[in-house]
Amino acid sequence: MSNDPSLKDKLAEDARELMALPGELHIDPLERKWIFVALGLIGVFVLAILYTAFAKHVHPPGEMETLDSARLHLGGEFAEDKLGVVTQPDGSVKVTLVAARYGFYPREIKIPAGQSITFRIASADVLHGIHVPMTNMSTMVVPGYASTVTTTFPKPGEYPMLCNEYCGMGHDHMWSKLTVVSQENWRSGLTNTQSTGR
């Protein structure tokens, strides 16, 4: 205990010095102005991020949720018969995928444009990443953890879903097909279908 007060005093002394620091520095007036400009720039960027995050709810994926990647096939959310596109009772669309060397399964899926889609993805083996080019549908797929992404695809069309994390010698070949259909086509063609793309 005898050392504690001296360490505390030392830190308190340092803190006092820290407060006094700005006054002791030799700063050119131009440099002082530039620091305010730089801080202003940084402030604009940070505020833009905070605005889109809290007012527009644009976030990256990220909720720590564990699963056993070695037992996906034995049952539960990521069992083979549960994969694919499902329209929930409330009308929202959920896509469940397994990422495994070398594809995202099921390999071809169809989803509606212009509405929020939630993807649930798990890896059955190693590290993978999934990205639909030119969109913000992106997440890492880490063995042992479930990935969740929610996004909206405004434009109908055919998109590749590419694996964007090195996963082995077949990595170049790891991709699946995503078809985004317009709302009218989705409603007329798929109202009775629970899932597609098996």
Next chain:
Amino acid sequence: MADKSFKTLILAHLWVAFGAFGLACVLGFYQVLERSGLIDFIESPGVYFASVSTHGVLMGFVLTTFFIMGFGYLVAATSLKTPLWNPKLAWTGFGVSAFGTVMAAIPLLLGKASVLYTFYPPVQASVFFYLGATLLVVGSWFWAAIMVVMFNQWKKAHPGETVPLPMFAYTANAVLWLWTSAGVALEVVFQLIPWALGWIDTVDVGLARTLFSWTLHPIVYFWLIPAYIVLYCLVPREAGGKLFSHDLARIAFILLLVFGLPIGFHHLYMDPEQGKGFKMIHGIGTFLVALPTLMTGFTVIASLEKAGRDAGGKGLFGWVGALRWRNPVVLAAILAFLMLIAGGFGGIVNASYAMNAMVHNTAWVPGHFHLIFGGTTVILYFAAAYAVWPKLTGKSLATGSLALVQLWTWFIGMIILSTPWHILGLLGQPRRISSVVYNSLLTLAWDPYELAMIVGGAVLLGSALLFLHILAKSQKRGEPVEEASAEIRYAESEPPVTRVPALLNGFGFWNVVILALMLANFGYPIAQFFLTKTFGSIGWGY
């Protein structure tokens, strides 16, 4: 300058660094060629991924670590004007690092460690790769210890005096490296090595990625600080002027040290194992650490402007033309800034939290770091080599204006390489693919950019070989330089340094701040893996 054996020590470090760099450039050229799909018979994922892994390790770990150690000893001895403390220990560190490099290089070149320089469990490499990489880092800890001891001994012998700026900044780098390397060391020692040896069956990949992210951001400052020391401490004098500021330079290095560390989660924005809240906090920290770089840009450009005006440059931009464009150190600084501005812009996109989704793991990312690291940082390593080579070898640079050609071609090659690389990323091309086999119309748009990258790679390889040629030829055949010009002379500052506050003359307090920030930003994110039941992964081949 000091004795011959000291110079041999420095030259040994620099030759290992630049030799690794030359080999890595050859591999880099092969990679752009293979990736383009232009030449059928070199298509091979096996060779490609072994090559990418080796290229990354040689550039990111071997070039950097050996250059930083060697240049660091030189800066310590010449700025403090004392002999190197404990040269035997320095040689031991060199030996451990070199042995580790060879041990890691063998499995890498044999394709037994194609796990990329970021390790990426649960794909598993030969245990010798992990052991070699560990020894490379352990050797660098000898260096860090020597730097800290020399810093403290000098302060004790010169009470109340201000530690010279080059040594202050370099010691900040040694302290930074000790903090930085702890993350990856924990991953390798407690997870990867026992797992590769079969002592444990599984590793928690989420924990491994979190520990690696601890290292992954500040390591770039470990690479960058010596480059900034060139800008602050060598460039102003070479330009014929003085350093515009002094106190703020120290603040910039302290900010890099303190805020560079607790922000690694911008590498994990797209990962599931960490929450949004911590990602956002790390993201804001990432923007704050732009401040010291913006300050550096201002201070160094102001120093150049003053030198240009003293040399007769008039008008708003006349001073630019009056700069010493034919001085390699000044030219490298100018080119470094041009690449830093472009690369910094890209970095802001990467750092932008949710927007990162658009570019994460696309070709944009290697485009970005080749511009910032391969461009800005490495061109300043060239500048440092050109500045110190005559002092180390006692011979002048033998090749006249070849050094200028080398720097310009490096710059032009890097622009030709990295511009299409960024565009490919925006067009959705993933990084780390060895060929394009997706049956999708999108990929047709990629072809012309891949061809342009081959040109960039070829120009860069030519420039790299020219660099090695200049160093080798000067050392062998250069004209002897006079003893008087064999001292390294650092830039003086304007106004001259008088006394700086104690906080800007040591690191004790800042280490406490770092500890607090690391606990706040990494404490719970690491602890969560032990508080919840997690599921590890067995090892996988590739």
